[in-house]
Amino acid sequence: MTTIADYGKYETAWCPGCGNFGILNALKQALVACELAPHQVLMVAGIGQAAKAPHYLRANVFNGLHGRSLPAAIGARLANPELTVIAESGDGCLYGEGGNHHFLAALRRNLDLTILAHDNRVYGLTKGQASPTSQQGMVTKTQPHGAFASPFNPVAVAVTMGASFVARGYAGKLEQLSGLIAAAIKHKGTALVDIMQPCVSFNKLNTYQWYQEHCHELPEEHDPTDREQALKVALEFGERIPLGIIYQTERPLFEEQFATLSKGPLARQEVPRQELQQLMQRYA
Amino acid sequence: MTTIADYGKYETAWCPGCGNFGILNALKQALVACELAPHQVLMVAGIGQAAKAPHYLRANVFNGLHGRSLPAAIGARLANPELTVIAESGDGCLYGEGGNHHFLAALRRNLDLTILAHDNRVYGLTKGQASPTSQQGMVTKTQPHGAFASPFNPVAVAVTMGASFVARGYAGKLEQLSGLIAAAIKHKGTALVDIMQPCVSFNKLNTYQWYQEHCHELPEEHDPTDREQALKVALEFGERIPLGIIYQTERPLFEEQFATLSKGPLARQEVPRQELQQLMQRYA
Amino acid sequence: MQQDIQILIGGEAGQGLVTIGQLLGKALVRAGREIFASQTYHSRVRGGHNTFAMRVGAGPFAAPRESIDILVALNAETVELHRPQLTKRALIIADAAFAPELPGAIAVPFGELGPEKLWNTAALALLGQVLGLQEQQLYQAVEATLGQKKPELLEENQEIMKKSREWAKAHLPEHDFVLADATATADSTQKRLLLNGNQAIALGALAGGLKFCAFYPMTPSTSVVLELITHAETMGCVIEQAEDEIAAINMAIGAAFAGAPAMVATSGGGFALMAEGISLAAMTETPVLTVVAQRPGPATGMPTRTEQGDLEFVLHAGHGEFPRAILAPGSIEECFTLTARALALTERSQSPVFLLTDQFLADSARPVTPFELNGITPVRPGDDPEKVATPYRRYRLTPDGLSPRLLPGLSEHLVVADSDEHDEDGHLSEDYGLRTAMVKKRLQKLELLKEEVTAPTLEGDQDALLLVCWGSSLGPVREAAAILRDRGLKVGTLHFSQVWPLLPEQFLDLLQKADRVVGVEGNATGQFARLIRRETGFTIAELINRYDGLPFTADFLLERLETQRAETGDR
Amino acid sequence: MQQDIQILIGGEAGQGLVTIGQLLGKALVRAGREIFASQTYHSRVRGGHNTFAMRVGAGPFAAPRESIDILVALNAETVELHRPQLTKRALIIADAAFAPELPGAIAVPFGELGPEKLWNTAALALLGQVLGLQEQQLYQAVEATLGQKKPELLEENQEIMKKSREWAKAHLPEHDFVLADATATADSTQKRLLLNGNQAIALGALAGGLKFCAFYPMTPSTSVVLELITHAETMGCVIEQAEDEIAAINMAIGAAFAGAPAMVATSGGGFALMAEGISLAAMTETPVLTVVAQRPGPATGMPTRTEQGDLEFVLHAGHGEFPRAILAPGSIEECFTLTARALALTERSQSPVFLLTDQFLADSARPVTPFELNGITPVRPGDDPEKVATPYRRYRLTPDGLSPRLLPGLSEHLVVADSDEHDEDGHLSEDYGLRTAMVKKRLQKLELLKEEVTAPTLEGDQDALLLVCWGSSLGPVREAAAILRDRGLKVGTLHFSQVWPLLPEQFLDLLQKADRVVGVEGNATGQFARLIRRETGFTIAELINRYDGLPFTADFLLERLETQRAETGDR
Numbered sequence A, B: 001m002t003t004i005a006d007y008g009k010y011e012t013a014w015c016p017g018c019g020n021f022g023i024l025n026a027l028k029q030a031l032v033a034c035e036l037a038p039h040q041v042l043m044v045a046g047i048g049q050a051a052k053a054p055h056y057l058r059a060n061v062f063n064g065l066h067g068r069s070l071p072a073a074i075g076a077r078l079a080n081p082e083l084t085v086i087a088e089s090g091d092g093c094l095y096g097e098g099g100n101h102h103f104l105a106a107l108r109r110n111l112d113l114t115i116l117a118h119d120n121r122v123y124g125l126t127k128g129q130a131s132p133t134s135q136q137g138m139v140t141k142t143q144p145h146g147a148f149a150s151p152f153n154p155v156a157v158a159v160t161m162g163a164s165f166v167a168r169g170y171a172g173k174l175e176q177l178s179g180l181i182a183a184a185i186k187h188k189g190t191a192l193v194d195i196m197q198p199c200v201s202f203n204k205l206n207t208y209q210w211y212q213e214h215c216h217e218l219p220e221e222h223d224p225t226d227r228e229q230a231l232k233v234a235l236e237f238g239e240r241i242p243l244g245i246i247y248q249t250e251r252p253l254f255e256e257q258f259a260t261l262s263k264g265p266l267a268r269q270e271v272p273r274q275e276l277q278q279l280m281q282r283y284a
Numbered sequence C, D: 001m002q003q004d005i006q007i008l009i010g011g012e013a014g015q016g017l018v019t020i021g022q023l024l025g026k027a028l029v030r031a032g033r034e035i036f037a038s039q040t041y042h043s044r045v046r047g048g049h050n051t052f053a054m055r056v057g058a059g060p061f062a063a064p065r066e067s068i069d070i071l072v073a074l075n076a077e078t079v080e081l082h083r084p085q086l087t088k089r090a091l092i093i094a095d096a097a098f099a100p101e102l103p104g105a106i107a108v109p110f111g112e113l114g115p116e117k118l119w120n121t122a123a124l125a126l127l128g129q130v131l132g133l134q135e136q137q138l139y140q141a142v143e144a145t146l147g148q149k150k151p152e153l154l155e156e157n158q159e160i161m162k163k164s165r166e167w168a169k170a171h172l173p174e175h176d177f178v179l180a181d182a183t184a185t186a187d188s189t190q191k192r193l194l195l196n197g198n199q200a201i202a203l204g205a206l207a208g209g210l211k212f213c214a215f216y217p218m219t220p221s222t223s224v225v226l227e228l229i230t231h232a233e234t235m236g237c238v239i240e241q242a243e244d245e246i247a248a249i250n251m252a253i254g255a256a257f258a259g260a261p262a263m264v265a266t267s268g269g270g271f272a273l274m275a276e277g278i279s280l281a282a283m284t285e286t287p288v289l290t291v292v293a294q295r296p297g298p299a300t301g302m303p304t305r306t307e308q309g310d311l312e313f314v315l316h317a318g319h320g321e322f323p324r325a326i327l328a329p330g331s332i333e334e335c336f337t338l339t340a341r342a343l344a345l346t347e348r349s350q351s352p353v354f355l356l357t358d359q360f361l362a363d364s365a366r367p368v369t370p371f372e373l374n375g376i377t378p379v380r381p382g383d384d385p386e387k388v389a390t391p392y393r394r395y396r397l398t399p400d401g402l403s404p405r406l407l408p409g410l411s412e413h414l415v416v417a418d419s420d421e422h423d424e425d426g427h428l429s430e431d432y433g434l435r436t437a438m439v440k441k442r443l444q445k446l447e448l449l450k451e452e453v454t455a456p457t458l459e460g461d462q463d464a465l466l467l468v469c470w471g472s473s474l475g476p477v478r479e480a481a482a483i484l485r486d487r488g489l490k491v492g493t494l495h496f497s498q499v500w501p502l503l504p505e506q507f508l509d510l511l512q513k514a515d516r517v518v519g520v521e522g523n524a525t526g527q528f529a530r531l532i533r534r535e536t537g538f539t540i541a542e543l544i545n546r547y548d549g550l551p552f553t554a555d556f557l558l559e560r561l562e563t564q565r566a567e568t569g570d571r
């Protein structure tokens, strides 16, 4: 049996009080709840404060480029369908830096993959510029008159795109969050958990208190399989921010296209030399 | 007064019967309807069959990189707010090749900009690979088992994102299409016209006949300012494909952030040397 | 030596000229002939002016010719455009409507032979008659190709072929293009393969153990992937069309990290987008093969033409410093062998490896002896988890710079890879000493690459005129040299099929010994010559460059050698 | 010469050490002192070990020192880490809780002086006392900085400064760091500017006529843009945070096409993503300035450290062949002047121009004489629409390769730009002859760039030891040379503030004449030395490289020169 201890304890480079700590703990709990041993898990991250999280966990890690966690995660999953692959990064990394393009493409594909977005609504590591999810009007050094563009709502776009699992969590609600992450990992398909995360150093608008005031759990009645209802809930993002599984559906898995993946990791499959010899004859 | 003749006549490199011809004609009509002279218009394109369109029109043209028409268009508009800037390209260019990321970012910004997407649901120029909008199951040389991913619905995503003008047209309905394009050009804000375009060479699924059978004009009652209704209509894309202005709203223009843009083209503004001399003193 | 025959089929995209060309090629190869087929096409789907050229005769050939002996004109424009290239003895097969008033013109009443969509088949049959190919041989080629895809069309094709043959027998003028049996040099009992460069690359990759390829379509690289997709299921490969080239390279790196020998294939602008990913592969020490099929730049440039203009870019692409290897095949055979080698090399060195080719090589086809698979060991990714020192450290510092590479999930060891500078465990570190050690470790792997450098190939004389070239220019350069040698001159060729790393001891003395060294490159600035100077101090003072979008030919080279000699006096 | 003083303030991110450093710097500069301030920091927001170093004395200085005279330790780790660097006479200002048992240690009871968040101000006051700065001078600096942003905090700051001063007066040990008046070399009536490299770049860009900048945040380039944003409204500039670097470069090109002198600023990975855009700028002949602030790679590397590792990448970035210029400032002054020049050059040549800097130069500050704006003519984009030949053709073929550049919408002429190969009108073309002409036209512009090359600067002796360097290494190299000269040796330095194009006639003879040529580069492989060999055939056989993430210092160079001389014998 896997325990929290198996996932180790590390010193972090995060600011004291940062929402990242809550997310890290929730993730560990979720992995334990899913009964996954560290070596079965591959964490794929981009670059940012959030993207350091996989270094603070005992697991396989691929810490790639800023904005490019998803393609790397997809590549790894297509090479070894036995791995539990979790892409974990910040809002800047997943929804900015071209990441958005990969985000939409990932949702369209629907591999068995979990996406954890530490959504602090700011670029933390680079010291506080607006991110795609920054609240309109947020003043930063690079947005002295306040962020102008309307914020990206990843949950609404994901539901619109027909993503197969869309949830929103909050770093300050550990139990619920770890439940959402566990459900996402167990879900067969691409699962997004967008996680509201206070950044105590740079986001002075969306603080713990702010989230406490704005976040509410979805009511029991919410039926995540009802797309229309889900879409309505997903568009709610202002005075009230709903938390929970917003949408869930079954869609064919991308991996199923590839017969060869039913035979396990590609690294373990022999090159069929005989077949190659034969198929070359087609060119004669 | 500007006439169709002012916009010239060119030999094209398109296949006979291609939907691009209809779009080109509709565009010319719309420009005339908007009473724009060629030199007031800047067409910005990426790369693809669709992206050749600006070469078949007398206007200013910036024909940039595959996937990157929108940033170039935005840059040009921010340099000269007196230009009518129209980004015109294919579905692969605007919704694939990282273009999607720029697409979402453009919608979030809301500059006064028109986006014309020749949506033939295939990569034409590179000979028939699936595009982000390809119908599921479409068999191509690179998708021998059929396109797997669920198609991108640009209209639905744009409405979800709160884009300020979202319309769908059809290359086979010239009058309606030119009306939509004219409305898009006149709209103050980023306007998307996603244009259903038959590709006679590579798209054997979505043919003129197919569109004839599937497309229908939005009923008179449709209120494009009603976001909820718009979203419902936008998600309709299957047996029935609605044409018309699906959503329209007023949002602040991105350009208004920059006081200097109220003074006209940047190229015509003097460098304020006196001010520079003074502000250097702040470092003393 | 009997003169070879250069056939050129010209017309619009969509007129089926590639089909004729391929069928004719197949038939000729099966009949034991030597051929060389190459293409030019426009960046459009219909219309424009495309050509399919085929050389037939006592080859083997490795380049097209500029002059034309048989012109098959599917439209009037073709006659106009290629008239200046016609040899004195040339035949022109063209519709009666636009056949020129020239001695060799054969005005064909295509309308009488069959419906317009089959005129290409008619032209094929006419060509067959001209060349003296047996009806059966040509029809079998049609059957083999069409039979699989559209059997229902076989009959009408057969009919028009018959009719055309008969017309030809009755109307063909005197000519000397019937292939004498003597020209069938190859042993026709051994089935040769008719392959173009991109097909050979795909087969080489499969033989080398490829398991994963991600791509975004881009001419002229796409056909490598098309070929892979055809065989993916049989060979157990996963091929994925990515949302862009950035995704493609990052997917390939993710897949390689997780144990799949992986590659990407792209061209100019697509490669530019991959530069950051290349740097990631280097930093994480993940093997990945990048096939770059060059076309003329900058930017979109000429998407369907050829150039060797990206050598320096590929050599330096990616920020930061790290070792790499660049292979540049000069022939169809090398496309196969070097691709397999490249896959092995990237795994062996845990460093990025490149295959640098171009539209000319990609699209030109030649018959080759079936490849020997026994000499090629498919890549076995990763090290044995039983044999690594524990605790396992992905970036353990070792004398040769190679650290044990385990694959995540395939043992209980944890594998941690990082794009930041990192410690031996793969966790990010900002320690100055560690930084120095890790830089040294990565650069040390250049030595491993140097151990396996393919030496340049010298052919002919060493001390008179030496033509230096790389990659796809090999064929035309060798042909020009052979012609000069026939004229009694002493000529050598030195061809690099690996352009990085360079080992001066393998070639510097040759450069120094020759009387006249001429660099031949399909670019405007002589990038390889600059690289030679950078690495050896030796200046290749005389260059022949071509950058109009077309490949070198022997004719082009001979002309340039002549004029340049005149210009530079008799030094 | 009185020895200068090296102060190092160390602590965690978030402890406010940069604030102290900047305030002290401001006060010293206003007092007419020479200083040199530099920083090291971790890629994190809180914690880690950061330092702010300041040299004070009879400068001017252009490099930090490795040894430390006054250590201000805001935490215990700082004492441990920097102990080995302390000079014999060193003072250590540290909290009583962790002050070491060393002769120069000053154990400060910070707790008694004020609340923890103001301890940095306390340390500042103590430093002031040590250096003999007047209370007023220091307080004015605090006022000038804090007064604008948080006037409500002024009082408590003043209070703790007072208290700390008093404590210092009572407890300071004997020391010799009081700045004698004689060291105030600069004319304190002339207000000098305290600027770091990135600030100077921003001011240079504004002076040069910049109107548009797009960026995506990336250390160490971001602060260039922060500076621009501060002045954007006043200067009538549009600065836009793009969704990624690809968008940034394409926006800048779009803006430049439409008439705004434009730049982007980025670093390693961000620049890699721009490579395709660079090629687009070249093909469309759109002027654009790219500022590349280097940091150690590959991949994410060490985001907050320094390196000169991207020269070759910047030189070759972008597919296809085209001319470019690369300027590499060696000082704060050059950051200003060369940025303005670069903007002019890109407009003049309609070709991409680069400014290559690095974290060291970006983050190090020095007082400079206010820049003379009269010598700089801001760029006037585009040509006069009244004066172009009609019909207007954007890519008209001309002898010097420059075509008339009109701006769309500013006249009735239509401007058509194309990333494909194109005709003179800007419409795509696949004509072979046109292709050749357009390639020649674009490459021809290299001659224009060559006419305006900034020659390398020679200082000192020419024929003995010659230290060759480029970009940011200038300061430390000059300092090392000065020290050697003081020791009676003959030493020269040759610094390139333009690294491309290179004109051998400007420097080759110097290299050939010197007895011992040593290349100094902040990278592991000697990229500039390779480039020199490529361009001249001359081999710089001896190199000093640094690639641990830290900048060169005179100490480092002297040590290496010594050991390398020993290793290579007395040649």
Ligand SMILES: Cc1ncc(C[n+]2csc(CCOP(=O)(O)OP(=O)(O)O)c2C)c(N)n1
Pocket (backbone or CB within 6 Å): A047, A048, A049, A050, A051, A066, A089, A090, A091, A092, A093, A094, A097, A118, A120, A122, A123, A124, A125, A126, A131, D216, D217, D218, D219, D245, D269, D270, D273, D300
């Ligand atoms: C190509 C590239 N561009 C820019 C950067 C600089 N960069 C690193 S992290 C980051 C933003 C991080 O924001 P986010 O992903 O939201 O993470 P956070 O730090 O807020 O957790 C940026 C811009 C980079 N590493 N690579």
Ligand SMILES: Cc1ncc(C[n+]2csc(CCOP(=O)(O)OP(=O)(O)O)c2C)c(N)n1
Pocket (backbone or CB within 6 Å): B047, B048, B049, B050, B051, B066, B089, B090, B091, B092, B093, B094, B097, B118, B120, B122, B123, B124, B125, B126, B131, C216, C217, C218, C219, C245, C269, C270, C273, C300
């Ligand atoms: C960076 C880059 N990658 C790939 C290409 C090749 N390419 C040119 S057009 C195109 C697709 C065009 O599809 P779309 O935008 O839908 O236009 P269409 O031809 O269908 O009108 C591709 C993949 C390119 N030019 N640049």
Ligand code: SF4
Pocket (backbone or CB within 6 Å): A013, A014, A015, A017, A018, A019, A020, A049, A050, A120, A124, A125, A198, A199, A200, A201, A202, D045, D046
């Ligand atoms: S900067 Fe913000 S997100 Fe990053 S560690 Fe600090 S508090 Fe957390």
Ligand code: SF4
Pocket (backbone or CB within 6 Å): B013, B014, B015, B017, B018, B019, B020, B049, B050, B120, B124, B125, B198, B199, B200, B201, B202, C045, C046
């Ligand atoms: S390929 Fe398709 S989209 Fe392109 S011109 Fe032909 S029909 Fe039109």
Ligand SMILES: [Mg+2]
Pocket (backbone or CB within 6 Å): A048, A090, A091, A092, A118, A119, A120, A121, A122, A123, A124, A131
């Ligand atoms: Mg963030």
Ligand SMILES: [Mg+2]
Pocket (backbone or CB within 6 Å): B048, B090, B091, B092, B118, B119, B120, B121, B122, B123, B124, B131
């Ligand atoms: Mg398309």
